Amino acid sequence: MEIKILKEIRRFVATSLGNQHEETGVIYFSEPLVGYASWDDPLFQAYKNSIGEFHLTPREIFAAAFDNQRVAGGTVICWILPISERARQSNRLQEQWPGREWALTRYFGEEFNCELRRHMVEYITGLGHQAVAPTLSDIFQSFSETPVGFASNWSERHAAYAAGLGTFSMNDAFISEAGIAVRMGSVITDLKLLPTLRKEQNYQANCLNCNACISRCPVGAITTNGHDKIKCRTYLFSEESVQLAEKYGGQKTAGCGLCQTRVPCEFKNPRRKTEAS
Template structure:
């Protein structure tokens, strides 16, 4: 069943017209990565301590939850290349991928939940479920009641970076999604030695390229200023280019492009990556 689910996600990403730029027909996203986490993985209980009590465990979203199915949607090369050239605002291709591509991601969430339900399994996409919300948490800043990044980490799809994103085997330029189901499936092993291993800054004290790429000054050696980042991404950027690009959500992504982890887990100092 793991293979069937992974194949269905890949098929939908490859065939859906929602995964297409309106003017060129080129895709927003390349072939996805898929991982699986056990709904009773102790990490989900630990997230209530790390993120906050408001963060919901899989069983709080779906009674009888057994598995969290997660995916990574890598941004295409052409879009990444367009964003590498920018230093203040995101490229038009990046903004369309953030706005329209996330609409496609939600369509994928709904499709996979329905696909599982048609086969007799209960399923729900946490980010589309009743009660999902964003909030400001005293300990961690901007947060939500379900973190796609933390679910993907639990499913063995990557580790966290200096800018709080997830560095996967396909890099850091992506969108993430998940669906919870009562179908028991074998979890994907987590092979990294710690939750920040894929980031050169945390692994060996090198790099920090994302700091210089942030036009808002939201990144430093101390980490990610979520409030400053949010004000820029959801305030300054849409005000500057949203109307010109024809989108409400523009994203930014400058710290996810023209950096060593853009498309891979960087080796660093000549060492092989896991």
């Protein structure tokens, strides 16, 4: 069943028209990576301490979605959508604002990611189980002022970490085997799948601490002390960003993500040993 779910996610991404921008022909995402975490993984409870009580466990989200039905347990299915070479290339050339294809991927690619979330809920329902996509559910919320700054009550990165898909980095972002230039998603289901083994003990193990992302940030939001979410967010949602999104034919804001391109972790885990070494 683990392979069947993996194949369905990959099939959907490879064959859906939604994974391509009509006007430019840019494909948003290449082949996804998939991982599984058990609801009973103690990490989800631990997140209530490291993030805050407001961060929900898979069991709490499932109970809210299905009227407190009591079920024995289940799985968090997580995926990594690697941003395509063409979209990454458009950002590599930039110093101040994101490239057009990158910005289009941020907006329309995320719409496709939502399509994938809805598709996987339907697919699992078709297998005779129940499923909910946390970030599309009624219970999903973002908070601007928490002890850990701007945060939501379901973090796709923390779920992916639990599902063995990679680690965090010194700039907060998640480095998978396909690198840091990715988008991520998850669904919670009562279908029981074999959890993916977490290889790393340190939650920032995949980061080289090379500081290359520091010099990529146009507003100094990354320092050796980490990532300043307020500086980053202010830039991402600035008036210039809104205007650029309009010029590019995107919507809302253009985003940024310069720290995710032209860096050693852009499209691979920089700590991964090559076969020869």
